[in-house]
Amino acid sequence: MNPKSSALRVSLAAAALGLWLPVHAQNVAIVNGKPVPKSRVDVLMQQATRGGQQPVTPELEARVREEVVLREIFAQEAERRGIAQSANYRNQMELARQTILIRELFADWQRKNPVTEAEARAEYDKFKAQASGTEYRARHILVETEDEAKKLIAQIKGGAKFEDLAAKHSKDPGSASNGGDLDFAKADAYVPEFGQAMAKLAKGQLTEAPVKTQFGWHVIRLEDTREAQFPPFEDVRAQIEQQLAQVKMQQYQQSLRDKAKTDFKFSQ
Structure with a gap:
């Protein structure tokens, strides 16, 4: 054998191996002769760890x-x-394509x-203005x-403890x-009859007569008042930005719907 010819074949083989290795490195496996690209693993990993709910671990x-290799095995059998x-299959693929x-x-x-900081601050200022005013406890x-309410008022005026009577007689499970x-x-925040009667009271004052609402008859005592409290901007910024992002997305979707030419009638 010609030494030069043998050396040439070795060089060509080495070069071919050098070209094949990087390509092969991009594959997870070969299934029935078909390469399974590593990019599928990357995409599935992104989906599995989206939002940081699941940490990336070797396991x-x-x-x-x-999973990626099994999918290829099963997909080949389906093919x-x-x-x-x-x-x-074609209908489902079209729906999947549209979804993606x-x-x-x-x-x-x-x-x-x-959502910009300016937009978030403007929304914050709007909420804050709406929340300003007096709060009542x-x-x-x-x-x-x-009659039940009148008897309770008489008992409280006679020295009975409001809290004890409320715990024993009140039909409001929340309080x-x-x-x-x-x-x-x-x-x-309350039904008008209740809110108006409460707002007329001075601190520590009890309603002289029972207050009727749709829920029944109330005996009310005002404990305290204060200016409405509102959290600092940074404490609620993330929540405001999320809400604004949803509103902007809805507006964008509506704009696409309005511009589209279709004979379909959407329900209102």
């Missing part, structure tokens, strides 16, 4: 690699059986149209009849166990 990576040619396209469309739009006892305490709230 997770191993499970994902196995062999001609399932990919069925109408049901729509998801990526909205994700791309959100990346390019983020009251106790109440809810009963079914006016009875707390001695009728309703915590701080603005007057308009």
